[in-house]
Amino acid sequence: MKFTRIISALTLRTGTQMNALQVNNLKKTYANGVEALKGISLDVKEGDFFALLGPNGAGKSTLIGIVSSLVNATSGEVKVFDASVQQQRSKAMSYIGLVPQELNFNQFEKPLEIITNQAGYYGIGRKIAQQRAEKYLRQLQLWDKHDKISRELSGGMKRRLMIARAMVNEPRLLILDEPTAGVDIEIRRSMWEFIREINQNGTTVILTTHYLEEAEELCRNIAIIDRGEIIQNTNMKSLLGTLDVETFVLDIREPLTAAPQVDGMEIKLRDEFTLEASLPKQKSLNALFESLGNSGIHVLSMRNKANRLEELFLRLVDKGGKS
Amino acid sequence: MNAGVNWTGYKTIVRKEVSRILRIWAQTVVPPAITMTLYFIIFGNLIGRRIGEMGGFDYMQFIVPGLIMMSVITSSYGNMVSSFFGAKFGRHIEELLISPLPNWIILGGYVTGALARGMMVGTVVMLISLFFTRVEVQYPLIMISVLLLTSVVFAMAGMVNAIYANKFDDIAIVPTFILTPLTYLGGVFYSISLLPEFWQKVSAFNPIFYMVNGFRYGILGVSDVPIGWAYAIMGVFGVLLAGLCLWLLHRGVGLRS
Numbered sequence: 001m002k003f004t005r006i007i008s009a010l011t012l013r014t015g016t017q018m019n020a021l022q023v024n025n026l027k028k029t030y031a032n033g034v035e036a037l038k039g040i041s042l043d044v045k046e047g048d049f050f051a052l053l054g055p056n057g058a059g060k061s062t063l064i065g066i067v068s069s070l071v072n073a074t075s076g077e078v079k080v081f082d083a084s085v086q087q088q089r090s091k092a093m094s095y096i097g098l099v100p101q102e103l104n105f106n107q108f109e110k111p112l113e114i115i116t117n118q119a120g121y122y123g124i125g126r127k128i129a130q131q132r133a134e135k136y137l138r139q140l141q142l143w144d145k146h147d148k149i150s151r152e153l154s155g156g157m158k159r160r161l162m163i164a165r166a167m168v169n170e171p172r173l174l175i176l177d178e179p180t181a182g183v184d185i186e187i188r189r190s191m192w193e194f195i196r197e198i199n200q201n202g203t204t205v206i207l208t209t210h211y212l213e214e215a216e217e218l219c220r221n222i223a224i225i226d227r228g229e230i231i232q233n234t235n236m237k238s239l240l241g242t243l244d245v246e247t248f249v250l251d252i253r254e255p256l257t258a259a260p261q262v263d264g265m266e267i268k269l270r271d272e273f274t275l276e277a278s279l280p281k282q283k284s285l286n287a288l289f290e291s292l293g294n295s296g297i298h299v300l301s302m303r304n305k306a307n308r309l310e311e312l313f314l315r316l317v318d319k320g321g322k323s
Numbered sequence: 324m325n326a327g328v329n330w331t332g333y334k335t336i337v338r339k340e341v342s343r344i345l346r347i348w349a350q351t352v353v354p355p356a357i358t359m360t361l362y363f364i365i366f367g368n369l370i371g372r373r374i375g376e377m378g379g380f381d382y383m384q385f386i387v388p389g390l391i392m393m394s395v396i397t398s399s400y401g402n403m404v405s406s407f408f409g410a411k412f413g414r415h416i417e418e419l420l421i422s423p424l425p426n427w428i429i430l431g432g433y434v435t436g437a438l439a440r441g442m443m444v445g446t447v448v449m450l451i452s453l454f455f456t457r458v459e460v461q462y463p464l465i466m467i468s469v470l471l472l473t474s475v476v477f478a479m480a481g482m483v484n485a486i487y488a489n490k491f492d493d494i495a496i497v498p499t500f501i502l503t504p505l506t507y508l509g510g511v512f513y514s515i516s517l518l519p520e521f522w523q524k525v526s527a528f529n530p531i532f533y534m535v536n537g538f539r540y541g542i543l544g545v546s547d548v549p550i551g552w553a554y555a556i557m558g559v560f561g562v563l564l565a566g567l568c569l570w571l572l573h574r575g576v577g578l579r580s
């Protein structure tokens with residue numbers, strides 16, 4: 001495993017990294033006729049931190065299911081590093097760690113038992129399995145619960161248990177399907193730190209999430225999938241760079257009955273103490289404050305209406321729906 | 324995939340299955356022990372005294388092999404169907420499905436788990452029988468091999484049931500409506516020679532009849548059918564069920580979308 005990490009680090013430095021995931025013209029039609037994937041193609045480079053976003057029912061979980069061999073593809077090919085999921089399933093699976101959306105461990109077993117058993121399925125001996133289980137349970141602040149029945153753990157603990165389980169085979173590709181759903185903000189941030197560190201150590205990470213702030217914070221590259229098709233596949237910076245209008249919410253001191261007019265900006269009155277200002281990217285915030293100041297409006301505080309990625313995501317998905 | 328990975332994976336499944344059997348011992352080992360004790364008391368002791376001899380043995384001695392076999396069949400089948408369907412229902416079967424382990428290791432691990440429960444229960448029932456009668460094993464190798472093969476066959480039948488089951492009701496249907504009648508009509512409590520000719524011919528289509536008689540031959544040295552037939556029937560069913568289980572796992576029927 002260490003050798004693999006060194007090779008990963010070297011290839012990253014020399015810029016010749018291979019694809020951790022290669023998806024070619026992948027289609028999936030379920031028995032009930034639902035066409036979940038309509039021929040998608042996608043590459044994820046080794047070492048990447050990749051976001052896979054999309055609304056509910058877009059096909060994200062189907063794609064992850066096919067990559068992890070839980071769903072059979074109708075046609076197309078998926079390769080994990082050098083192994084085809086369809087032709088060399090065992091080899092491909094040995095590279096993957098999966099944190100699924102739904103809880104899928106035996107809730108009557110203990111965390112230590114769950115993780116050491118999972119290690120055994122990857123051919124890891126009992127002694128090393130227990131050492132690794134302890135390491136990851138400690139890193140995810142679960143060690144004090146290692147001997148409790150899993151059913152008694154809180155929702156956040158169960159999610160962290162699935163992350164520890166996915167890490168026990170020290171995968172080269174870690175797939176996280178909404179890992180922080182229902183987790184409080186403090187735990188979520190500590191999970192971000194953990195996953196970021198895993199990625200920095202050479203593991204390729206694919207993340208699906210409904211918290212777009214999470215994707216923006218962590219991921220370098222992104223694909224947006226909608227109705228079984230990839231509608232955007234680029235790096236996070238250039239995607240955010242395409243955001244031409246940003247909307248801010250302003251809390252004001254004195255009540256207003258009508259929105260003020262400011263050249264080149266759209267300002268709406270949300271309620272008597274709140275304004276919503278949409279600014280083109282090239283417009284300076286100083287111009288907005290100057291105009292509001294001239295109109296005798298005192299701004300107490302300001303925040304983004306939505307985070308940047310959320311604005312883009314909604315626009316892209318909305319556009320896809322209308323086309 | 325190298326042999327070391329497969330071996331470790333196999334051991335892990337077996338360990339997990341055995342620890343499950345021991346963890347819920349009150350559900351896995353105690354009930355057949357109580358049921359079989361009641362059979363020995365009521366059929367063997369109370370009613371058996373009035374029946375007298377069967378096949379040249381005390382009635383109690385005659386039913387010992389059948390009752391052991393009945394408990395082994397029920398336990399092996401029940402272990403596989405409840406454990407595998409439970410894993411499917413709770414979705415933790417996915418832990419194995421996403422692992423690099425090939426299907427034959429998954430099948431082998433679960434079958435060995437069911438075999439372990441079958442042997443545990445069989446041993447307990449045999450020990451209980453010693454409180455009621457004397458048993459001198461005539462052919463130990465035949466006794467053990469028939470017991471193991473029967474357990475393997477019914478474990479695999481349990482896996483087929485678990486794969487197709489969608490709800491807990493579905494795993495009760497086969498044992499209630501197929502397995503129990505076939506076992507009771509498989510010569511556990513009587514020699515086939517007591518039946519009219521027509522029913523003797525019908526019994527010949529019951530695979531459990533051959534297994535019970537094969538086991539009885541191993542213990543008592545008597546059987547209603549040639550021992551070769553028992554091995555042939557178990558062999559054919561074993562190969563067919565193994566092929567079916569592997570095909571179902573490969574296709575992902577009921578397991579992969």
